Amino acid sequence: MSNQGPKTLFDKIWSEHLVGQREDGTNLLYIDRHLVHEVTSPQAFEGLKLSNRPVHRPEATIAVADHNVPTINRQNIEDPQSKIQVETLAKNTKEHGIQYFDLMDQRQGIVHIIGPEQGITQPGMTIVCGDSHTSTHGAFGALAFGIGTSEVEHVLATQTIVQNPAKNMRISVNGELPFGVNSKDLILYIIGKIGTAGGTGHVIEYAGSSIMGLSMEGRMTICNMSIEAGARAGLISPDQTTFNYIKGRPYAPGTEHWDQAVEYWSSLPSDNDANYDHEIVIDSSEIDPMVTWGTSPEDVVSVKGTVPNPSSAKTENKKKSIERSLEYMGLKPGTKITDIKLDKIFIGSCTNGRIEDLRKVASIVKDKKIASHVQAMIVPGSGLVKKQAEEEGIDIILKDAGFEWREAGCSMCLGMNPDQLKPGERCASTSNRNFEGRQGRGGRTHLMSPELAAASAITGNISDIRDFT
Amino acid sequence: MDKFHSLKGIAAPLPIVNIDTDMIIPKQFLKTIKRTGLGVSLFYEMRYDNDGNLIKDFVLNTSPFDQSKILVAGDNFGCGSSREHAPWSLKDFGIRSVISTSFADIFYNNCFQNGILPIVVSPENLDQLMTAAKNQIEFTIDLPEQIIKAGNHSINFEIEEFRKERLLQGLDDIGITLGYQDKINAYEEDKKNKKPWLFKKN
Numbered sequence: 001m002s003n004q005g006p007k008t009l010f011d012k013i014w015s016e017h018l019v020g021q022r023e024d025g026t027n028l029l030y031i032d033r034h035l036v037h038e039v040t041s042p043q044a045f046e047g048l049k050l051s052n053r054p055v056h057r058p059e060a061t062i063a064v065a066d067h068n069v070p071t072i073n074r075q076n077i078e079d080p081q082s083k084i085q086v087e088t089l090a091k092n093t094k095e096h097g098i099q100y101f102d103l104m105d106q107r108q109g110i111v112h113i114i115g116p117e118q119g120i121t122q123p124g125m126t127i128v129c130g131d132s133h134t135s136t137h138g139a140f141g142a143l144a145f146g147i148g149t150s151e152v153e154h155v156l157a158t159q160t161i162v163q164n165p166a167k168n169m170r171i172s173v174n175g176e177l178p179f180g181v182n183s184k185d186l187i188l189y190i191i192g193k194i195g196t197a198g199g200t201g202h203v204i205e206y207a208g209s210s211i212m213g214l215s216m217e218g219r220m221t222i223c224n225m226s227i228e229a230g231a232r233a234g235l236i237s238p239d240q241t242t243f244n245y246i247k248g249r250p251y252a253p254g255t256e257h258w259d260q261a262v263e264y265w266s267s268l269p270s271d272n273d274a275n276y277d278h279e280i281v282i283d284s285s286e287i288d289p290m291v292t293w294g295t296s297p298e299d300v301v302s303v304k305g306t307v308p309n310p311s312s313a314k315t316e317n318k319k320k321s322i323e324r325s326l327e328y329m330g331l332k333p334g335t336k337i338t339d340i341k342l343d344k345i346f347i348g349s350c351t352n353g354r355i356e357d358l359r360k361v362a363s364i365v366k367d368k369k370i371a372s373h374v375q376a377m378i379v380p381g382s383g384l385v386k387k388q389a390e391e392e393g394i395d396i397i398l399k400d401a402g403f404e405w406r407e408a409g410c411s412m413c414l415g416m417n418p419d420q421l422k423p424g425e426r427c428a429s430t431s432n433r434n435f436e437g438r439q440g441r442g443g444r445t446h447l448m449s450p451e452l453a454a455a456s457a458i459t460g461n462i463s464d465i466r467d468f469t
Numbered sequence: 470m471d472k473f474h475s476l477k478g479i480a481a482p483l484p485i486v487n488i489d490t491d492m493i494i495p496k497q498f499l500k501t502i503k504r505t506g507l508g509v510s511l512f513y514e515m516r517y518d519n520d521g522n523l524i525k526d527f528v529l530n531t532s533p534f535d536q537s538k539i540l541v542a543g544d545n546f547g548c549g550s551s552r553e554h555a556p557w558s559l560k561d562f563g564i565r566s567v568i569s570t571s572f573a574d575i576f577y578n579n580c581f582q583n584g585i586l587p588i589v590v591s592p593e594n595l596d597q598l599m600t601a602a603k604n605q606i607e608f609t610i611d612l613p614e615q616i617i618k619a620g621n622h623s624i625n626f627e628i629e630e631f632r633k634e635r636l637l638q639g640l641d642d643i644g645i646t647l648g649y650q651d652k653i654n655a656y657e658e659d660k661k662n663k664k665p666w667l668f669k670k671n
Contacts, residue, residue, distance in 0.1 A: 019656045024631040042502035081500035132551040148553035150582035158646045197545040253666035261666045416496045435491045437514045
């Protein structure tokens with residue numbers, strides 16, 4: 001990557017954050033913001049302690065407990081191990097002078113929801129977190145990626161990370177989104193197209209009129225699932241929609257720096273003739289509401305489609321993989337997706353736990369009841385999302401429809417807390433992973449948009465929002 | 470960090486594609502605040518039934534594969550969650566090298582932080598090594614020479630020089646970076662002037 005010539009958004013952020021090269025030839029990249037949660041940080045803090053190293057810049061780090069926390073009865077974490085992890089985070093952050101939003105703080109929530117919500121996430125920043133869904137923050141034109149615990153320790157100690165540049169991929173989606181199709185369908189469609197390893201080694205920049213027409217919430221859903229396409233990060237050019245979202249938030253630049261910041265942010269979008277290692281162009285009219293049928297996020301199909309037949313697979317490996325998925329999912333080839341009966345509905349997660357998602361669900365289930373055989377829960381992404389929803393009366397609509405209204409956290413996206421599927425239970429989920437056992441041992445996950453999950457809660461089967469009135 | 474030089478032993482075949490880190494170490498084991506003790510829970514849901522009994526025909530539960538130091542696995546190994554508990558559990562079980570056609574980026578990085586060598590080979594070579602592993606042929610992995618030997622197969626592999634050096638010497642990455650403290654401080658001073666909003670105190 002040269003300093004001359006046209007640059008991509010990624011190239012610009014990269015070169016702006018290069019501290020230098022180490023003798024071993026690796027690059028040191030400066031990290032502007034470090035987000036920390038309870039599950040992937042205790043060993044990093046322990047490592048600092050053992051080597052007697054301080055945190056280099058505590059004020060650039062923000063911590064919150066989200067993975068382990070109960071969504072009912074907050075005061076009492078029953079699992080002793082979860083309790084220790086949450087207490088350890090409180091202790092470590094206190095010891096090092098790091099800002100920590102505790103469980104009783106209304107600002108508590110899923111780390112990738114609260115970063116943007118607080119205005120911590122800003123264009124042109126480098127942001128890391130010991131969590132793969134850090135890619136979410138790319139929606140603001142920030143280079144944001146997940147790291148392991150050893151790297152968490154490295155960032156705490158040095159405020160830098162050892163990295164080599166990623167390759168550039170651009171995925172452009174053009175045209176007005178068809179009725180019933182939204183950001184979740186778009187990203188599921190993309191993952192289905194390029195596969196879960198399609199983005200390996202790349203940063204994916206999403207562009208085109210369909211993407212730029214999305215709200216910040218929609219853009220976050222897209223970037224959030226970049227990791228499910230194997231990408232290191234997702235990026236979307238910052239624009240007026242981005243600036244409007246950030247302005248006035250607690251950690252946003254104040255009036256004294258606002259114009260200067262916006263001027264810089266406005267210089268970030270990729271140059272017109274920038275080079276990409278890979279380019280994919282998609283016409284949005286080809287996209288339907290999408291649902292996963294299998295145990296990988298690439299196992300997607302139109303809600304109007306059917307469960308695939310292993311015999312149609314192009315390779316022996318793919319055939320075996322489909323067979324394994326179908327056995328786990330308890331599905332037969334050729335079954336219509338809308339004939340699949342559900343047991344549970346989960347609405348929430350860093351993918352779809354924002355206020356806009358809750359509003360959509362409320363508009364669909366208003367004055368209706370969920371099917372008698374399903375259990376439906378809605379977990380706001382943060383305490384502030386919950387509060388906003390309650391101010392708008394969304395909680396009443398949802399509770400009247402039969403949804404359980406919970407406290408904020410990661411909840412059943414990964415089931416580290418008590419919210420889990422039982423073996424064989426089938427769930428329509430707005431989260432990001434349908435891996436074997438992800439939502440509970442033997443649990444069967446169908447990923448979809450909040451709109452589809454809401455419609456499915458009412459009918460009790462996977463449902464097409466376009467048929468739903 | 471533990472050094473890695475060379476390795477000799479039989480390899481466990483795991484011919485499944487897209488093995489994700491949830492599969493390698495499920496969520497219930499992420500509640501630990503330690504790096505050790507996770508080997509017994511490696512591949513938990515494939516290794517144990519609902520009552521916690523060993524599933525006898527799972528490869529890592531069968532002799533001699535229960536002593537494997539090497540894993541040969543399908544494409545895109547380690548995708549999904551960033552949890553470093555995945556390499557911690559592999560290492561605690563005794564696995565020091567994983568061979569596949571491709572690895573997810575975060576998992577790949579995490580391996581090197583823990584003295585585990587992930588090796589990328591071509592699909593044809595993976596097929597050969599998978600067969601060799603199934604036949605319990607002894608593997609030799611030589612990092613300085615960048616070569617895997619198994620029976621009459623001799624396969625060269627690529628690795629970035631800095632990663633190789635770090636494994637061979639077991640270097641402390643943070644210690645190396647702290648040697649550049651002056652550069653980091655200078656970078657910060659420069660940016661405080663150019664982008665003051667990034668240094669605003671809340």
